[in-house]
Amino acid sequence: MSAEALTRRPQRQPRRARFRWLTYLLLVLAAAFFLLPLYLVLVTSLKVPAEINLATTWQLPTHWNWGSYATAWQAFAPKLRNSLVLAVVATAVSALMGSMNGYILSKWRFPGANVVFPLMLFGMFIPYQSILIPLFQFLRNIGLYGSIWGLILTHVVYGLPITTLIFRNFYAEIPDEMVEAARIDGADFFGIYSRIIFPLSISGFVVVVIWQFTQIWNEFLFAVTLTRQSSQPITVALAQLAGGEAVNWNLPMAGAVLAALPTLIIYVVLGRYFIRGLLAGSVKG
């Protein structure tokens, strides 16, 4: 499955027009279901707290109040920076390692590879609760508990299965003959990687980077158990802000928008690659 499979449209005969209106009616209703929460978030975040009233929830604000965003930005800027550092570093490292692994597993078949690979893959499906206590203890013992670096290490390691999987399936499409030809020309292991594989990997990297960045930015379980106040990513800060009782809802809503924007922008701008990543997440190439 690839993203092209999703967008490629075979030439078709124009279909009978019966029930056309019903198709569109259902699609518009579904679109409303998906968009209503977004609308509610935006109008709530733009109201002054006094105007947020359950009875008038769905109405547009009478005064447009951008103050919530300023307040939320002030409260969240350090957390957003934590998330950014975390997501960028962990994504870069796990993508590079995944690319190397994918290259080795697809082009340098060695005995035992078809045992090692499934064992690696299993790591991306486990409930992380099942490794959380030893991980917590391990990070405390090596002095990384509570720091952003402990969280980065965690995301690099548990990101390896999916990055390896995507690159392995991606490199399987590169003909073995190309690798063979380069080898006859005298290229060694690294020569083949830097001259053949890596230059052909750009779109593979885009898919992996988008996928990993989104996953790591959005992750919560590791973030809430392995960080302290100063190293918290945005998801933890948002959960704390919204979880308190008697909240002014304009603030969590503005915070939710800030937390969602980076991944939403990626999705809207690079949607094609995003879809390819999520289809790759289902193991089969």
Place this chain on the structure above:
Amino acid sequence: MKLTRDRLIAIVMLLPSVVLLAIFVYGFIGRTFYVSMTDWGQDPAQALALKPELHWVGLKNYLDLFTNFIETRFRQDLVNTFFFTILFLAGCLGLGLGLAVLLDRDVKGEGLFRTIFLYPFALAFIVTGTIWRWMLQPQGGVNMLPTLVGLPKLQFRWLTARTQVLQFDWNHLPFALGLVVAAVLALLAWRAFRRGGGLAGSVFGLAASLTFLWAFTLGRNAQPLPYPERHGFNLAFIGIIIAAVWQMSGYTMALYLAGLRGIPEELREAARVDGASEWQLYRHVILPLLGPITLSAMIILGHISLKIFDLVFAMAGPDHPATDVPALLMYLRSFRANQFAQGAAIAVVLLIMVAAVIIPYLYSSLRGEVRR
């Protein structure tokens, strides 16, 4: 295959990842198994020690979870996960397939609709949960929607609902589970016989009869608890299921749409030439071809739903018994109450449930790959 210098380099380059995963996945899982059979957390002085002194207690923590009256919350959590998974899967598959079929009918603005249906998937579960917590406030949001078209507002209390339906007694579970397992085995036996696998069929058939026998004798009389304990579906989950379907049905749609686009147009034309109506075309040609995708989607969504954590955390808070799930209880036990051994036992139960879904899936998809 001779061991050239390059092949050696390849193995060395793969080694760091293999070692890291061996430790962080398998080593840590092994450690969690061990911790779950100790008393870690019982002695507060040891709870947060860097090198805690642990005492072996065997399966005690597991027996407590399933048969001790103080752990009734865990058993309700399992029941919650069961109902959540069924309804979440039904919602995602139904809506996802419906949207994919609609979009496959040459609609104008398909790209726009696709973007709208899929954007929630790019959001964090925490963001979705925050949004839907606001949507489901008892006096506003969704409950006020009918007033926009002049209808009376809804009165449902969503996340704070207290009603439980479809109740059953925990003591009936061994019997019911026995019947289900026996039925599945009987089905496997029937399939094996139909494919001409006499030996496999006999083995499955024998296992099915033995399980039936067990269910009606020992299973029927098994009494995990000395008194009846009612569990059922908490209606407070309905809102969480809606939010989860809102987030994940676009993903399901994308899977189905990729499948629909992969069906050659000639096949549809052939069916139409044979006089099949649109309905018959879908019922007899297209849906059967989407079977494998449905199975993959069920497994991916199913393992997400068994692990669901952030969404419930954000919508109802971590410590809200009516909407609790094992993943949350594990977090509370381990990281709020420092009862690490109990937390580890819950984590192992969770891992076994997920593994039961994922291992057959990995096995069959990778085996298919080798054959191809």
